[in-house]
Amino acid sequence: AVPPEEPLFRVGVNVVINAFMVDDSTGEAIQDGSTEVIAIADVVPHPLYVNDGSFRYDAMLLRLATPVTNPAIQTVNLPDSEYQFTMNQPLTIIGLGSLNATADVATTLQEATVPFVDFATCNATYVDTFG
Numbered sequence: 118a119v120p121p122e123e124p125l126f127r128v129g130v131n132v133v134i135n136a137f138m139v140d141d142s143t144g145e146a147i148q149d150g151s152t153e154v155i156a157i158a159d160v161v162p163h164p165l166y167v168n169d170g171s172f173r174y175d176a177m178l179l180r181l182a183t184p185v186t187n188p189a190i191q192t193v194n195l196p197d198s199e200y201q202f203t204m205n206q207p208l209t210i211i212g213l214g215s216l217n218a219t220a221d222v223a224t225t226l227q228e229a230t231v232p233f234v235d236f237a238t239c240n241a242t243y244v245d246t247f248g
Contacts, residue, residue, distance in 0.1 A: 130157050132179065134190060151187050158182040173236075205232040 134153045159180035166174040178195075185192055193211075202208070211228050234242070 127160055128157055131155065132157060132181070134185060134187070151189070153185060153187060153190075155185070156182040173240075202233045204234065207231070208233050 131154045134155060135151070157179050161178040161180065163174035163176045166176070178193075207230050209228060209230055211226060213223050213226060216223055216227065
């Protein structure tokens with residue numbers, strides 16, 4: 118176990134990458150049998166993130182030390198740093214967060230499409246959920 122003073126995701130820690138597919142007829146997740154273990158080369162937290170329990174800017178990118186070789190696993194393509202998002206632009210998000218305000222944290226990586234909104238709109242929408 119990682120001591121509490123050390124972050125869970127840090128350079129040199131290995132991440133385990135699996136490919137999962139969903140059976141269209143049953144909705145069941147099926148692991149494709151391949152697993153890759155790759156070290157984290159760089160951790161890139163949101164520059165405005167502060168660990169104060171507010172969940173503001175709670176996003177992080179992990180740069181892997183080596184490329185993923187499994188063709189069933191797709192990596193994230195990021196826009197240029199100058200790219201400007203537009204209000205309500207559909208974005209794909211992935212993560213292991215809560216599925217709703219009363220749910221436990223997901224144990225399987227989740228994906229959803231959400232509209233881009235500014236921080237004030239997001240905060241007003243989820244203030245009762247996250248404070």
